[in-house]
Amino acid sequence: MAERSFDGEVQLLRSGAGSTLQVEGILAVTKALLQSGVAYVGGYQGAPISHLMDVLGDAREILGELDVYFENSASEATAAAMLAASVHYPLRGAVTFKSTVGLNVASDALANLASGGVQGGALIILGEDYGEGSSIMQERSHAFAMKSQMWLLDPRPNVSAIVDAVETGFELSEASSTPVMLDLRLRSCHLHGSFVAKDNRRPPMTVKDAIEHPTRDPSRIVLPPASFLHEREKVEDRWPAAVRFIRERGLNEVIAGDHGDVGIITQGGLYNTLNRSLELLGCSDAFGRSDVPLYVMNVTYPVVDEEILDFCAGKRAVLLVEEGQPDYIEQNLNAILRRAGVTTALHGKDLLPVAGEYTSAAVTRGVAAFLRRYLPDAIEHEPALLRDAEDPASPFASPVAADAVLPRPPGLCTGCPERPIFSGLKLAERETGAHHVSADIGCHLFSTVAPFHLGATTMGYGLGSAGAAALNSKDADRRTIAVMGDGGFWHNGLTSGVGNAVFNENDQLLVVVDNAYSAATGGQDVLSSQAQTPNRSTQHPIEKAARGVGVEWARTIDDTYDVGAVRDSFVEALTTDEPGPKLLVMQSECQLNRQRRVKPEMRAALKEGKRVVRERFGVDAETCTGDHACIRISGCPSLSIKSNPDPLRTDPVATVLDSCVGCGVCGTNAHAAVLCPSFYRTDVVQNPTRRDRMLARLRAWWIKVASRGIERRAARFEVS
Amino acid sequence: MSSWSEGRRPLTLAILALGGEGGGVLADWIVATAERAGHHAQTTSVAGVAQRTGATVYYVELFPSQPSAESPTADARAPVRDEPVMGVFPTPGEVDVVIASELMECGRAVQRGFSTADRTTLITSTNRVYSIDEKVAMGDGRVDDAALLDAARNASKRLVAADFMQLAEQAGSVISASLFGGLAGSGALPFAREQFEASIRVSGKAVDASLAAFAAGFEAATADATPSPSSSAAKLIELPIAPGAASSRSTEERKAHEEAERTAIAATDPASLVGPELRDLAERVGDLPPAARSTILHGLVRTAVYQDHAYAERYLERVARFADVDPERAGDARLTREAARHVALWMCYQDTIQVATQKVRRKRMERIRDESHVRPGQLVQVREFLHPQAEEIVDTMPTWLGGRLARSRAFERVVHAATHRGMILNTSSVVGYTLLTTMARARPLRPRSVRFVREQAAIERWLALALDVARTDAALACEIVECQRVLKGYGSTYAHGGESFATLMDAADALVGAEAAATRMADLRDAALADEDGAALRTKIHDTGAAESPWRSPASPT
Structure with missing residues (x-):
């Protein structure tokens, strides 16, 4: 069950020609795929294209009507390999994943695909996770396009432009027998805008047609001597074909300006930001009428030499706006200009930041520097952000002290079942000493930050176990701990990690966090999910899979909220003499998903008048001494602090917020860590039964009687 | 041509919200309102890992529809785009409206240059959601709310500051709805109240609750409750933290206020601040520094309830020793005040008897009912998470026995076996309550422990x-x-x-x-x-x- 349902929105996918759709970027992409007559779609979820996979999943019915095959791939490599269907058949296929991490995983398959080339259009939709809010290493997809020779589209952040890019992408792919990558930048994926729809097209050839009429062409297989021919084909046939298509269709745009002797070249994805910078400087308007000539590269690879030379002809200087590093395009342009003997000065990362996101402020500063040097008169307006930070009129002359605004690192959600795992590990380490912890990708990576501070490296999705491979010694007095999520386990951890550890007799303790979903990417189902889902086979236990590849010592803890049991199983796994990898599967349902599942059920039960118990935790402010040890071992968003109500004390006391879901970790932590007696749980019984009510009356009477003496004595000293 | 500086530009809005606060819903409502009014609208966001408790920025641009003869300043050139080119980043110094769902996020918006004095209508909720650094401190790690609010005042053309979280809670809704009302009420966008409300109706989810929260937010923005930039003295703004906890500032202010009142009473009638059996001791407080009297009276009550009258007297005697050497007796009397506070706290150390007493007090049970939002007809049970340790049990024993048990391995093993997994005690049950009250009644044994x-x-x-x-x-x-x-x-x-x-x-x-x-x-x-x-x-x-x-x-x- 995914984080967000698109059941309502997907109905828009049925819209016919001429209707205007006001939608989010990812929905527009899906619609564009259907309009393009795509025959099959696959992919692996991950921000920022998780929702694209969810949309496709929710659109299963519509895809079925059009005979479009869809699957949730096991990994990006699986998704990329799926495009093999377009090698011998004129089938249009699209896959999607997060970049650059997805490209890393998929690159073997993509390199093979690009070598042999494709017959049907093959489109790889990249959710580019770069810049603010990114959760991955900052690299560029551009390198993959160059090394395997695949074309890279980088459309303007505009829903219509993105839809066009999907449709043209297939055509470009077919015209040049080359896979095409479509870069959807982070902000473009979450972009809301409108476009005019076309009718959906049933693929002219379906997957079924292809299966029933198998064909093969050995010259497309990557095996010598064909592979040597592929390389020549790439440069002699496919590249020129692509350039021809790009020029004929005018995929890159030239916007003529008044000042013909300078110009700016930009990646399509940065066009809006560049135009905004020009607007701020008084050199363009909201409808793109730029005074400065622009060349917009909606295709960033291949670079079309002739277009570059045409644009630079007669220009004193040109500025290239290229985000990220290395400066691949800048190097490319320099080579083109140099080879042609063009003297136009090329600026780029000398005036713009070498690294980091090209925000509106960064681009404005760079463009201003360029124009001041070559076209000072063109600047009609100096936006405030160009002022010196010391200037009181600068927006950065911040009246906020730096230490008044503290960071908010990502953390585990309220009630997260992974929190008690790390609380338990911290407690176990009090007995066993500290260990090297090899972390993995997933929510559990938040254990590396406050308050747990566990985990030393993260080498990639599903590589937690492999990341601990070298730290294996028969002479060491302790073993290394590796962590993996269920998502990573099925993505590749089972083979690259577990199988490897078994084969090499690694002594590590592997913890697999099994929260029943690929939770970090938005709650998609995986093989070990507990849910019964139509069209997918689930409920395959992780422990069974690990035992299947040879793990002997394996335990599944099916309630991670029992911190004491978690701690004890850690101690046992860290001290047992059993050789080979030790596996602990820590199993409890992702709380975000659980709440989505349980809340409606509870509401329904309440409505029917059934007895429902609502649990939440609390802290006695009188008993709490304000040391916050409980917070340091938990970090739950619902466990917070408040001013001390006691007139004699000043340090804030712990408090439980209304967002508490009553997961019980506060209580079990208090027990397992022997924290303090301040925690209590309140059970509010809604729709109580007759027995409940009678018992409550009896108890109320007894409490009244039993407390009388204590209250009477206190009243002698206290003011009423 | 400087179309931007002459105002031919979109309205720009940045929304800073924490995960799960509905920042996306708010952005969508704004877009829907604008689109129905014929504006061109675009929204984008950067969620990433921020969806898990981090801060997210949503950015919206609204471009008014173009009259048929576009371009009043008659640009001869044809437009390059047939729809306006919208930005995807808030540009520092160029944001018309900043909405922050929490006070520190408001500070962050100011720090990033989004909210500026020349342009921005800044709508912020004044509640606090403490960051992890503030929470894990061993003492008090909270940042100064007043400094954040001052910054908001200085970095905005107009400030709408109210506890939108509380307004939403009261209406049984979420903060996005009350902030949407605040935005409508601020008048920063060229739409009528009904146009805003229509977006909530169209969304079709929890419409009534959302509209109620919207109305509350609207009123907060229109009732001139916001301190104007000129009067930086500012009227007090309540700054509660997230629901379920009292405010930081309001609690501190209430405490300061109460102390001031008590100090005044203590000057003339100290006996009225204690129960009947402490009046004799309270009268003796008259000889002690005026500034410390209220605290000393607190300490008297605390120590007497903790043990007995004699213990309170011992407390008074201890504090008096400090008053004798306090160089500021007549003035601030800091030494005496601090002694009064800390001696009381130490003398009332938290042992098992004290904890049991605190657990069974009637006012505690009432407080728990309040904070669990118990409605009539619903029942409450309270379960304590206790884990008495061998040393804690030894500590409450008389010295002759405790000393022996402390050395006994067998005793330690027995206690460990019984309690190392902790015990969950139902205080609201007959057995649980009886156990705790029995423990509380062991008070007379304490002085020999x-x-x-x-x-x-x-x-x-x-x-x-x-x-x-x-x-x-x-x-x-x-x-x-x-x-x-x-x-x-x-x-x-x-x-x-x-x-x-x-x-x-x-x-x-x-x-x-x-x-x-x-x-x-x-x-x-x-x-x-x-x-x-x-x-x-x-x-x-x-x-x-x-x-x-x-x-x-x-x-x-x-």
Whole structure:
């Protein structure tokens, strides 16, 4: 069950020609795929294209009507390999994943695909996770396009432009027998805008047609001597074909300006930001009428030499706006200009930041520097952000002290079942000493930050176990701990990690966090999910899979909220003499998903008048001494602090917020860590039964009687 | 041509929200409202990992529809785009409306240059959702709310500050709805109230609750409740934190207010601030510094309820010793005040009897009902998470027995077996309540207990040192008194506090007569509260050297 349902929105996918759709970027992409007559779609979820996979999943019915095959791939490599269907058949296929991490995983398959080339259009939709809010290493997809020779589209952040890019992408792919990558930048994926729809097209050839009429062409297989021919084909046939298509269709745009002797070249994805910078400087308007000539590269690879030379002809200087590093395009342009003997000065990362996101402020500063040097008169307006930070009129002359605004690192959600795992590990380490912890990708990576501070490296999705491979010694007095999520386990951890550890007799303790979903990417189902889902086979236990590849010592803890049991199983796994990898599967349902599942059920039960118990935790402010040890071992968003109500004390006391879901970790932590007696749980019984009510009356009477003496004595000293 | 600076530009809005607060819903409502009014609208966001408790920025641009003869300044050139080119980043200094769902996020918006005095309507909720750094501090790690609010005032053309979280809660809705009302009420967008409300109706989810929260937010923005930039003295704004907890500032203000009132009463009628059996002692407070009387009366009640009248008298006698040497008797009387506070806190150390008493008090049970939002017809049960340790049980025994048991391995094993997994006690049940009240009634046994004897000896040593120092350096004495603050927590946290306290007392001995001794003492205490393993304190104290001292004798709490 995914984080967000698109059941309502997907109905828009049925819209016919001429209707205007006001939608989010990812929905527009899906619609564009259907309009393009795509025959099959696959992919692996991950921000920022998780929702694209969810949309496709929710659109299963519509895809079925059009005979479009869809699957949730096991990994990006699986998704990329799926495009093999377009090698011998004129089938249009699209896959999607997060970049650059997805490209890393998929690159073997993509390199093979690009070598042999494709017959049907093959489109790889990249959710580019770069810049603010990114959760991955900052690299560029551009390198993959160059090394395997695949074309890279980088459309303007505009829903219509993105839809066009999907449709043209297939055509470009077919015209040049080359896979095409479509870069959807982070902000473009979450972009809301409108476009005019076309009718959906049933693929002219379906997957079924292809299966029933198998064909093969050995010259497309990557095996010598064909592979040597592929390389020549790439440069002699496919590249020129692509350039021809790009020029004929005018995929890159030239916007003529008044000042013909300078110009700016930009990646399509940065066009809006560049135009905004020009607007701020008084050199363009909201409808793109730029005074400065622009060349917009909606295709960033291949670079079309002739277009570059045409644009630079007669220009004193040109500025290239290229985000990220290395400066691949800048190097490319320099080579083109140099080879042609063009003297136009090329600026780029000398005036713009070498690294980091090209925000509106960064681009404005760079463009201003360029124009001041070559076209000072063109600047009609100096936006405030160009002022010196010391200037009181600068927006950065911040009246906020730096230490008044503290960071908010990502953390585990309220009630997260992974929190008690790390609380338990911290407690176990009090007995066993500290260990090297090899972390993995997933929510559990938040254990590396406050308050747990566990985990030393993260080498990639599903590589937690492999990341601990070298730290294996028969002479060491302790073993290394590796962590993996269920998502990573099925993505590749089972083979690259577990199988490897078994084969090499690694002594590590592997913890697999099994929260029943690929939770970090938005709650998609995986093989070990507990849910019964139509069209997918689930409920395959992780422990069974690990035992299947040879793990002997394996335990599944099916309630991670029992911190004491978690701690004890850690101690046992860290001290047992059993050789080979030790596996602990820590199993409890992702709380975000659980709440989505349980809340409606509870509401329904309440409505029917059934007895429902609502649990939440609390802290006695009188008993709490304000040391916050409980917070340091938990970090739950619902466990917070408040001013001390006691007139004699000043340090804030712990408090439980209304967002508490009553997961019980506060209580079990208090027990397992022997924290303090301040925690209590309140059970509010809604729709109580007759027995409940009678018992409550009896108890109320007894409490009244039993407390009388204590209250009477206190009243002698206290003011009423 | 400078179309932007002449106003042919979109309206720009940045929304800063925390995960799960509905920032996306708010952005969608704004877009829907604008689109129905014929505007061109675009929204984008950067969620990423921020969806898990982090902060997210949503950015919206709204471009008014173009009259048929577009371009009033008649640009001869044809437009390059047939729809406006919208930005995907808020540009510092160019944002018309900033909406922040929390006060520190408002500070972040200001820091990033989104909210500026020349342009921005800043709509912020004044509630606090504390960051992890603020929460994990051993002492008080909270940032200054007032500074954040001042910054908001200085960095906005118009500030709408109200507790939108509370407004939403009261309406049974979420903060996105009340902030949407605040936006409508601010008049920053060219749409009528009905146009905003229509977007909520169209969305079709929890419409009534959302509309109620919207109305509350609308009123907050229109009722001129916001302090104007000129009057930086500002009227008090309640700053509650997230629902379920009282405000930081409002609690502090309430406490300050109550103390002021009590101080006034204590000057004329101190006996009215205590129960009937403490009146004789309360009258004696009249001889003590006026500024400290309210605190001393608190301490009297606290110690008497904790033990008995004689114990309260002992407390009074201890505080009076400080009053005698207080150089500011007639004025601020800081030494006496701090002594009154910390002596009371130490004398009422948290043992099992005290915890049991706190658990069974009627006002506690009432408070729990309140905070669990129990509606009529619903029942409440309260379960305690207790885990008595062998040493805690020994501590409550009479010295002759406790000493023997403390050495008994068998006893330790029995207790460990019974309690190491902890016990969950249903206080609202007959058995649970009886157990706890029985424990509370063991109070008369306390003065003979192991811990009582130990604590009183430690208190006396601490007081003797502070009083001795007070004769030459009252400021240092005051800091020594305040070191009681590190004695907190239970179990290992408490043991660590005891360690830190011993180290601090050693340092105090060494600091007597030194230059800026008081400041250095305060620094050391802050270091003791900086971390859990005492590393910061050890580093600070490095050159002082830790000699054998009475503070490290068996008397140090375990």
